[in-house]
Amino acid sequence: MKSRDNHVQEAASGSALFTRIGRLAAGAALASTLLFSAVAQAADTIKVGVLHSLSGTMAISETTLKDTVLMMIDQQNKAGGIMGKRLEAVVVDPASNWPLFAEKARELIEKKKVDVVFGCWTSVSRKSVLPVFEELNSLLFYPVQYEGEESSKNVFYTGASPNQQAVPAVDYLMNEVDVKRWVLAGTDYVYPRTTNKILEAYLKAKGVKSSDIMINYTPFGHSDWQSIVADIKKFGSKGKKTAVVSTINGDANVPFYKELANQGISAEDIPVVAFSVGEEELSGLDAEPLVGHMAAWNYFMSEESDANEDFIKSWHKFIKNKKRVTNDPMEATYIGFKMWAKAVEKAGTTKADAVQKAMIGISVPNLTGGIATMMPNHHLTKPVLIGEIQDDGQIETVWQTPDTVVGDAWSDYLPGSKDLISDWRDPLHCGNYNVKTGKCSGQNF
Amino acid sequence: MTRLSFPACTVLALITCVLLALLWPPSPANANQPDDRFETVVSGLSVKNFKKKSIAVERLVSSGDPRTVPVLQAMLKGQLFYIKSGKRMVYGSATDDGYRVTTVVGGEVLGEMGKRAIKKVSVNNRIRKQLRSAIARLSLADPDPEVRLDAARELLRNLTPEAAELVRSAVVDEPRDKVRAVLETGLAILNLDSGDQAEQLAAIASLDGSLVPEARNRLSLLVEETDDETLRSAALASLKGIESTLRWNRTAETVFFGISLGSVLLLAAIGLSITFGVMGVINMAHGELIMLGAYTTYVVQLLMPNHIGLSVLVAIPAAFCVSGLFGIVIERGIIRFLYGRPLETLLATFGISLILQQLVRTIFSPLNRAVSTPPWMSGSLEINGALSLTYNRLYIIVFSLMAFLFLLVILKRTALGLQVRAVTQNRQMARAMGVRTGRVDALTFGLGSGIAGVAGVALSQLTNVGPNLGQTYIIDSFMVVVFGGVGNLWGTLVAAMSLGVANKLAEPWAGAVLAKILILVFIILFIQRRPRGLFPQKGRSAEH
Missing domain, CATH: 1.10.3470 (ABC transporter involved in vitamin B12 uptake, BtuC)
Known part of the structure; x- marks a missing residue:
């Protein structure tokens, strides 16, 4: 690999000086790699890959998760590592570039020989790395809420699936707030499209008429919300309680909420419940126009529990900034990491197959004072919290599910996936087993 | 005019004194009683549970105390706090590293307090709505016409049966045309359901061209529900007028x-x-x-x-x-x-x-x-009910x-x-x-x-x-x-x-x-x- 790179470099530069520099650099790199692996072998470390974008559009969200993994590794090492071995982080930057995610994943597994990878944010990046993880049989921990409809042997989904976020939020609005008319607003990509499809089917199953559902999609980073907000206002002025279920992606949210406030729509008239607005996003904007609007997650920074207090304290110490907030994907990363560490201890090895087996049924405390358990479909049990946004950018819980909810890999409300289940235990060992036909299609996504 | 002699002057002063004393609010000994009651009612707001908090708000509103409105307003704006030790209710305004604190009862200035010493009385959407409508009901008799106008508009958005009574009585006494117009719209909307045909027809006629969303909703509801042909056709005509005005406004808005x-x-x-x-x-x-x-x-x-x-x-x-x-x-x-x-x-x-x-x-x-x-730069300029x-x-x-x-x-x-x-x-x-x-x-x-x-x-x-x-x-x-x-x-x-x-x-x-x-x-x-x-x-x- 190295020598071929070198040839390419020679051919490309064509200058003697450059060639020499190239050779020197390659030599130095080779030497350092050799030296490094020698040291690594001597100390016998476990390598943890971190695959989060540190530049490009997604850096806004993913940088924090990289820091969270680094903090967890640091803590684990201070507590004596795993099985007496030190953990070593290998951080790469896929730069918000989806094909680059696959390349970097391959680099982490093949070249850097990592034992596990924590990473990805967007669904498209996950879809891009999935074949790599399956081909090379390595493990990925994916910490973000997503649209479901997937279960891979090699991926553990520690974020929420729609039945752990969207569906309970709609239930809350329907039963507690008495909402009769629904606006499903989202950014035009796979997560909102799938989530809204599920929600539409769910609402219709509950007897909501199609004329009481308005679905609206906007492009990424949409900033001119005037006519859409005016439409929502019109839709909501028909005398029935109206709510907006928002799957609008991060950046487009600020102008959306500002426009709502400017056109005089308050949270009491038409509440907006969002699935992508968390503490981190709120810290980047003036929260005043958002007060009273809602967010549905499985963790809020404002939750009062000992585990959460410790987590926030160590996060502030690690990041050296008392103003930084914590959010749901950070909790998902925390749970994923703790589970992996426990599973490795249990399996006595970091080999993917053994850890996969050990992972199912592992329980660790979550940060809201409950227990998270890894289910056979590689999804977690989570409590669902509905909170109202406060003027300081924090979210306070106003309602929560009495028990934890088991994450669904395949939605019960979509025609194509109703009959599918996922169970990675023997003897089924299948990500999409059709209970009607009794067949496992073998394709996991 | 002859000048009053000295003794006469003293007598006059004495009489004034007595009169003043009679007119003045009750002596401190008597005043303590309602003050205490007010304080207990207000401190009831410090409960955490939102349902109980809502009941506490209702109790405060029905106490009829004139100091209620500022408390509700502070609560709505997130400026109402309680001191963690002793649950005393205070108003707080944010300073650099804490809050400047004044007691709700008595208005005593307590100086600055740290963020950890006091806790905000949090509200959710339901309580916010309750507060707004309570403030509106209580300020319908406010001396400031602007305040009355806002109150009337707020009531119009949420015409509950208790608000109906208030609107009926307030519309008679209202001196300002602008405020009365809003109240009359409210009254007309209420009269749509009165059951008396003449009154209903008059209400429909007065709602013609009204841009208040509530008017349109009630009219279309009436069209759907009524069995009376004259009422239905009158309501339909009125609705048609409203729709065409709305269409113009929407074009302007676009x-x-x-x-x-x-x-x-x-x-x-x-x-x-x-x-x-x-x-x-x-x-x-x-x-x-x-x-x-x-x-x-x-x-x-x-x-x-x-x-x-x-x-x-x-x-x-x-x-x-x-x-x-x-x-x-x-x-x-x-x-x-x-x-x-x-x-x-x-x-x-x-x-x-x-x-x-x-x-x-x-x-x-x-x-x-x-x-x-x-x-x-925030908010909007209202041209009419449908266009801002x-x-x-x-x-x-x-x-x-x-x-x-x-x-x-x-x-x-x-x-x-x-x-x-x-x-x-x-x-x-x-x-x-x-x-x-x-x-x-x-x-x-x-x-x-x-x-x-x-x-x-x-x-x-x-x-x-x-x-x-x-x-x-x-x-x-x-x-x-x-x-x-x-x-x-x-x-x-x-x-x-x-x-x-x-x-x-x-x-x-x-x-x-x-x-x-x-x-x-x-x-x-x-x-x-x-x-x-x-x-x-x-x-x-x-x-x-």
């Missing part, structure tokens, strides 16, 4: 939305119409110069946190200078070596845009930064036109403008006439970049201030400049406005995604027919 989108496009594109249009430089870093302007606004606000309104005004010249200087550096450092090589310029400026993005990511973190909106124009958009329309005029004056009325036009028309000849073309290039590029920075100030009030701000606007900017005709400021204005209005007209039936695609397709087709845009540059300069 045009306003279009113009406001157009003004944003104009702001983003006008700097580019100088650098690209006049100088012919394909500047892919234009968006990042806008972003720098927005970040300047953020920094200015950090420097003057207590003057948000002023900071936006200060940010305008500051952003002009920052982005302008960056522009000059870019021109002198890189672009000047690439004149006449458009492809290389494009690549180099694209590189600069990535560098600038990563620069702000490193300095300000990849997270978006919060820029506050001054109070005079948001203030921030209004200001931005005015602002973009001012920026346009500013540029126009510079190009047409100043020495620099003359030189710029001379250089763009014939560089060799201009140099022969003694124009320092290098300096003019730098200044022109700086001017275009500075205007981009000013656009950033305006955009910081509408959208996110983050590293990706510029990317969102670069495509739109090029689109506007090319459509309007390269090198023509008026073309840019017309193009921005027409694209804005076209986009907003298409959006309601095509959706936001498709509307944008349609506009792009239209421009591609248009450029095929007229490659030089709407207003092509005439004369020799166009031929090189």
Whole structure:
């Protein structure tokens, strides 16, 4: 690999000086790699890959998760590592570039020989790395809420699936707030499209008429919300309680909420419940126009529990900034990491197959004072919290599910996936087993 | 008049004293009683459970104490706290590292307290709604007519049976026409359900042309439910009148939305119409110069946190200078070596845009930064019940036109403008006439970049201030400049406005995604027919 790179470099530069520099650099790199692996072998470390974008559009969200993994590794090492071995982080930057995610994943597994990878944010990046993880049989921990409809042997989904976020939020609005008319607003990509499809089917199953559902999609980073907000206002002025279920992606949210406030729509008239607005996003904007609007997650920074207090304290110490907030994907990363560490201890090895087996049924405390358990479909049990946004950018819980909810890999409300289940235990060992036909299609996504 | 003798004077004084004493509120011993009761009722608000809190609010409202309204208002604004030890209710206003605290009962100033010593009385949407309607009910008899007007409007939005009684009694005593009109609308809406046909018909007649959404809802409900033919046809006619007024208002609203989108496009594109249009430089870093302007606004606000309104005004010249200087550096450092090589310029400026993005990511973190909106820029100007124009958009329309005029004056009325036009028309000849073309290039590029920075100030009030701000606007900017005709400021204005209005007209039936695609397709087709845009540059300069 190295020598071929070198040839390419020679051919490309064509200058003697450059060639020499190239050779020197390659030599130095080779030497350092050799030296490094020698040291690594001597100390016998476990390598943890971190695959989060540190530049490009997604850096806004993913940088924090990289820091969270680094903090967890640091803590684990201070507590004596795993099985007496030190953990070593290998951080790469896929730069918000989806094909680059696959390349970097391959680099982490093949070249850097990592034992596990924590990473990805967007669904498209996950879809891009999935074949790599399956081909090379390595493990990925994916910490973000997503649209479901997937279960891979090699991926553990520690974020929420729609039945752990969207569906309970709609239930809350329907039963507690008495909402009769629904606006499903989202950014035009796979997560909102799938989530809204599920929600539409769910609402219709509950007897909501199609004329009481308005679905609206906007492009990424949409900033001119005037006519859409005016439409929502019109839709909501028909005398029935109206709510907006928002799957609008991060950046487009600020102008959306500002426009709502400017056109005089308050949270009491038409509440907006969002699935992508968390503490981190709120810290980047003036929260005043958002007060009273809602967010549905499985963790809020404002939750009062000992585990959460410790987590926030160590996060502030690690990041050296008392103003930084914590959010749901950070909790998902925390749970994923703790589970992996426990599973490795249990399996006595970091080999993917053994850890996969050990992972199912592992329980660790979550940060809201409950227990998270890894289910056979590689999804977690989570409590669902509905909170109202406060003027300081924090979210306070106003309602929560009495028990934890088991994450669904395949939605019960979509025609194509109703009959599918996922169970990675023997003897089924299948990500999409059709209970009607009794067949496992073998394709996991 | 004879002068009163001394003793008579004393007697008079005595009588006054007695009278005063009789009229004065009860003596302190008696006053303690309601004070205590009020205090217990108020401290009931400190419960955590929202259902219990709601009951506590109801109890406070029904206590009838005149001090209730300020408490409810403070609660609504998040200024009501309780001291953790002892649960004493206080008003708090935020200071640098805590709150300045005053007791609710007695108004005793307790000085500053730390954030940990007191806890905010939190509210949720349900309680917020309850508070608003309670405040409205209690302030319907307020001496200030403005307060009464707000109260009447609030009641109209939520006509509960208890509010109905209040409206009925208040409408009789109301001296102001404006307030009474609102109350009468409310009364008419209530009378729609009265069951008495004459009264119902009168109510329908008085609701004709009313733009209150509640009136329309009740009327259409009446149409659906009533068995009385005369009532139904009267209500239908009234509804028809309302619908046609609404349609007009909606058209006006759409045009306003279009113009406001157009003004944003104009702001983003006008700097580019100088650098690209006049100088012919394909500047892919234009968006990042806008972003720098927005970040300047953020920094200015950090420097003057207590003057948000002023900071936006200060940010305008500051952003002009920052982005302008960056522009000059870019021109002198890189672009000047690439004149006449458009492809290389494009690549180099694209590189600069990535560098600038990563620069702000490193300095300000990849997270978006919060820029506050001054109070005079939030809210909306209400034209009538169905049409209101948001203030921030209004200001931005005015602002973009001012920026346009500013540029126009510079190009047409100043020495620099003359030189710029001379250089763009014939560089060799201009140099022969003694124009320092290098300096003019730098200044022109700086001017275009500075205007981009000013656009950033305006955009910081509408959208996110983050590293990706510029990317969102670069495509739109090029689109506007090319459509309007390269090198023509008026073309840019017309193009921005027409694209804005076209986009907003298409959006309601095509959706936001498709509307944008349609506009792009239209421009591609248009450029095929007229490659030089709407207003092509005439004369020799166009031929090189």
